[in-house]
Amino acid sequence: MRVPGLRGGVRVQLRYLLDREGLLGPLMLLPAIIYILALVGFPLVLAIAYSLSDVTAGDTSLDNFVGLDNFSRIIKRPEFRRALQNTILFVVVSQVLIIVLATTLAQILSQDFRGKAVVRFLIILPWAAPIALGTIAWLWLLDSEFSPIDLILRELHLLGPAGLLGRDAILGTDTNLVWLGRERLTMASVIMVHVWRLLPLSTVILLAALTTIPRDVLDQAEVDGAGFWRTLFQIKIPLILPIMGIAILFGMILTAGDMAVVYNLTRGGPVYYTQVLPTWSFFIGIEGGSLAQGAAVALFLLPLLLVVTILVLRLARRSEVT
Amino acid sequence: MAQENKPRRSIFSWALRKAAWGLALTVATGLLLLAACGDDEEAPPAETPEVAPTVVEVPVEEFPPGTELKLLQWSHFVPQYDKWFDPFAEEWGDDVGVDVTVDHINLADLFPTLTAALAAGEGPTMIELIIAASLFVEGVQDLTDVNEEAQRLFGPQIDTCTANSYLPTTDTWFAFCHGWVPDPGDYNKALWSQVGFPDGPSTWDDLLVGGARIRDELNVPIGLGLSPEIDSEMAARAIIWSYGGSVQDENECVTINSPEVIEAVEYMAELFDKTMTDEVFAWNAASNNQGLIAGELSYILNSISAYRSLQKIDPAASDDIFFVPALTGPRGDQHASAHVWQIYVIPNYVTGAELEAAKAFLLHLTANYNQATFNSELYNFPAFKSTVPQLYETFESTQFGEQPSWLDRDPFGSRPNDKLKEALSTAEDWVTYLGFPGPSSPAASRVYADRVISNMMAQVALGDKTAEEAVAEAEATIEEIFDEWRDKGYVGCT
Known part of the structure; x- marks a missing residue:
């Protein structure tokens, strides 16, 4: 290796140092470590410090240690129990839907057909578009009064006073479904929008995973007379399971920490029935001025995500095919 | 200086x-x-x-x-x-x-x-x-x-x-x-005239009676929000104050759990049941404005900004929009927040x-x-x-x-x-503020920011809790918030 401007002896010494794996490895890892410490480690330590103090929006000095007071205060709130339940529901249901749909889409996109490029483009679109823009569009689509989805359902006589064949409409006689005003429908809407948004990421990951399966394995399965379902469940999925685990992990972390969909669609309503921990943390910490309690709410996610991460990584390692 | x-x-x-x-x-x-x-x-x-x-x-x-x-x-x-x-x-x-x-x-x-x-x-x-x-x-x-x-x-x-x-x-x-x-009542005169209130409602009871008839006979609901947002908070407080209740008293002691507040919450549930639709649970701060402008609501509680917008969009329709002061409660109290x-x-x-x-x-x-x-x-x-x-x-x-x-x-x-x-x-005579009749302390502001009052109302309107249960739950939350700020020396009633 030639380093301009350096004398021969120094150059040789530097080359010797750079050839040492024990030095080169840490050196190349250093930027990533600095990045993680600055953007993940420091905020995490700060959040822990905040949660053990009484800082507010107006006074961020960490001079008053209050122990676990903030945690005990928020646990007493009925919103907390609901937000925790909702967060778990939101993560589990959306991940199940995403993995099922992503596997299906990846399976379709791994085949050759006319218009495949267009379909790929359309599928990736929700991920490429800014999340705020996407959810605002959904806010209009799900509007209580002027929802175009309701309009189409009314035109099809599936909703509203005029049902098919003189009977009541299948979805009720009200003119609107009020997507964001009825408890279960609202939670379903929030999950639906989140699935729409995260589906492309999982699809792309699983599509990449499918392309790593050796062609001769699939050919052998075909020769042995394995049908579609047997090939899918006994060959493809076991082979892509480690990567699928990573897709699930990404999905769960992104879902558990996401506040954009709930914030833009419902702000946690009706009442606090769609509140999740990230939005409640924001409302308490920023809009309510209690940074300490906001941090405490956010930290409830940490052990939850830690357990999930460890489990998924262990699962991925066990199912790795060597 | x-x-x-x-x-x-x-x-x-x-x-x-x-x-x-x-x-x-x-x-x-x-x-x-x-x-x-x-x-x-x-x-x-x-x-x-x-x-x-x-x-x-x-x-x-x-x-x-x-x-x-x-x-x-x-x-x-x-x-x-x-x-x-x-x-x-x-x-x-x-x-x-x-x-x-x-x-x-x-x-x-x-x-x-x-x-x-x-x-x-x-x-x-x-x-x-x-x-x-x-x-x-x-x-x-x-x-x-x-x-x-x-x-x-x-x-x-x-x-x-x-x-x-x-x-x-x-x-x-x-x-x-x-x-x-000011936050007056904005009403559609053409609709209210048809049910015998040409000058709009003047009491909360008028709103219930007239609003119910307009919804049932003319298929137009009234629009007071029951959602976690600013206008719903203001509407809920206007009802509570006009029924003689409050979140706190002059000395900053929490007074939410009172017969007057329970009565106000029950009234709101009845008002929702008889005059509104589920859409009010999904509202944001702009929804009642949009509803009034679209001619889909017979009464809202809002500033004149919605009316000013309508004047520019549809001057003829804006001619039907009129205003009433804060509505009066059963014992003559008349209050609404700015x-x-x-x-x-x-x-x-x-x-x-x-x-x-x-x-x-x-x-x-x-x-x-x-x-x-x-x-x-x-x-x-x-x-x-x-x-x-x-x-x-x-x-x-x-x-x-x-x-x-x-x-x-x-x-x-x-x-x-x-x-x-x-x-x-007359707005100066009936206008109030967060915390009324006590000060707008950080605790009163936090109760607002946490949407405690609108959520309390909405739970009863949805039938999930009785008024007594919802008020008791809100009281526990409000006491916690007041204690926090009391410890810091910003709230009285020690």
Whole structure:
């Protein structure tokens, strides 16, 4: 290796140092470590410090240690129990839907057909578009009064006073479904929008995973007379399971920490029935001025995500095919 | 204040500038009215009273070179206000040697931005909030001097503004409130006339009876939100106060769990059941405006901004919208919160000439509040009534002679032109504030920010809890919040 401007002896010494794996490895890892410490480690330590103090929006000095007071205060709130339940529901249901749909889409996109490029483009679109823009569009689509989805359902006589064949409409006689005003429908809407948004990421990951399966394995399965379902469940999925685990992990972390969909669609309503921990943390910490309690709410996610991460990584390692 | 020892600028150039402003506004208003009136015989006259010059001239000095004043505020609901405000502030800066910049952001971004600025220890000089400013009391300047100076110059401040800038427990003026916005009932006269209420509802019982008939017979619901957002909070509080209840008493003791509040919650549930639809659980702050403009709601509780929008979109439809004061409860109580307030806070990191410039600008804005009220199309009401005599009283215009007050004859094309008068001229008598009858303390603001009251109402309306259960749950939450701030010394009733 030639380093301009350096004398021969120094150059040789530097080359010797750079050839040492024990030095080169840490050196190349250093930027990533600095990045993680600055953007993940420091905020995490700060959040822990905040949660053990009484800082507010107006006074961020960490001079008053209050122990676990903030945690005990928020646990007493009925919103907390609901937000925790909702967060778990939101993560589990959306991940199940995403993995099922992503596997299906990846399976379709791994085949050759006319218009495949267009379909790929359309599928990736929700991920490429800014999340705020996407959810605002959904806010209009799900509007209580002027929802175009309701309009189409009314035109099809599936909703509203005029049902098919003189009977009541299948979805009720009200003119609107009020997507964001009825408890279960609202939670379903929030999950639906989140699935729409995260589906492309999982699809792309699983599509990449499918392309790593050796062609001769699939050919052998075909020769042995394995049908579609047997090939899918006994060959493809076991082979892509480690990567699928990573897709699930990404999905769960992104879902558990996401506040954009709930914030833009419902702000946690009706009442606090769609509140999740990230939005409640924001409302308490920023809009309510209690940074300490906001941090405490956010930290409830940490052990939850830690357990999930460890489990998924262990699962991925066990199912790795060597 | 420190700047009192500095040399005054030329009174002549000051007067010239004010005269130019008056002329420009007169021309602009004339054009606006010409456009609005058309050929309709009932339209108001094309000529309009000029905006009077400054009520009290505030001594203005040159500030040291390089002095900056960075204002951050919401994008006003009435766009014309921002068009007027920005050059108004910048011209003042040019006159006194201050480099003024004005940034407008979305209403929802005000709290996050102020929180970030306080944490960073740098950012805007002044931030204009519209509610719950006391949440930031620990991080903002004591503005006792400028508040006292304003009262000396302009007379007493209206209570609803004082409550939003003064904390009796610590005897601190933590903000400067220059304006407030009445929150009358906006009703569709054509619909209410058909059910025997041509002048709209005047009591909460009228709203229930008339609203139910309109929904059942004419298929149009009323629109009081039951969602975690600002208008739903204000509606819920108006009902509670008018039923004789409150979140806290004058001494800042929590009083939410009372028979009056339970009665109010039961009323709201019945009102929802008989007059509304599920859509109110999904509303945001703009929803009731949109519903009124679309002709889908017979009554909403809101400022006149929705009506002003409708005037521009569909003048004929706006002719059907009229206003009533706060509705009266079963025992004669009549209260409703202001819609919002205009409250400036100055973070603790602002010092020296920048701080003095900010205070001087507050007095300058207040002195010229007739222009603020006019350019907000009567949305902003003054914190100091003396600064906008044209709003309430007959006044003398140098150009047009004696003129009726703006509430007697709306300069912005209402038909009939006195339709704002009944509701808005009495607003000062019934307007309240967060925390009423106690102060708008940080605890009262936090109860608002956490949407405790609207959620309490909504749970009962949905049938998930009885009124007693919902009120008891809200009480537990509110007591926790009050205890937190009581420990910090900002709330009384120890």
